[in-house]
Amino acid sequence: MDKQQRGGLRLSAQTRERLERELAELRARHRALDEVISSIDGVEDRADQAQRLELADDLARVAEHIRELVDVLAGRIPPSAADSLPAGTEVTVRFSDGTTDTMRVVAILEEAPDSSDTLTRNSPLGRALVGARPGERITYAGPDGEIVAEVVAIRPPTE
Structure with missing residues (x-):
């Protein structure tokens, strides 16, 4: 099996490709969420404020997952969760x-x-x-x- 080594950690080429696709999808979702949040800034309606808070939570979760994938792809954390x-x-x-x-x-x-x-x-x-x-x-x-x-x-x- 073809393995790529980075920082002492190994990812198969297939796993690396899958993680890179997932990262691209998450980055697109992050941009979309950011645009939606920006579009409702300044609106004082309570429902809009609640929606903005929910979207901000979603944005934070997506950003954290992006950081995790970047770390795995860079070899900074073990890829075991992504591989297994x-x-x-x-x-x-x-x-x-x-x-x-x-x-x-x-x-x-x-x-x-x-x-x-x-x-x-x-x-x-x-x-x-x-x-x-x-x-x-x-x-x-x-x-x-x-x-x-x-x-x-x-x-x-x-x-």
Whole structure:
């Protein structure tokens, strides 16, 4: 497999291309959000103010994801999250109470359809799944303490 090395970290050519496409899409979304926010500046209507705050939150999330991708592509942070859990990956986990949940990995919550179970790859569960294999137990921080789950399946996205 063709690997490109930067700063001691390796990305396959396919992964690098995918991340560069994702980065270009995020930059376009960032510009679009910025334009919308600029167009409603100065409007004092409460609904417009609420919309502006929501858009500003979206803009901040997109900007953070752009920074993460730039760092991965530059070799400044490990690419494991991007390599192991790309957006669209479907994961099934079994929790200690016996319940099983199947979720789709997304880079940012805005990518998720409203009706589906999703997790972001930077969430505690998303980070715990990096490098995990079916049959392995993972542990991650939950709102009420440590959560243990078994990985049932990890299915990469179909392109």
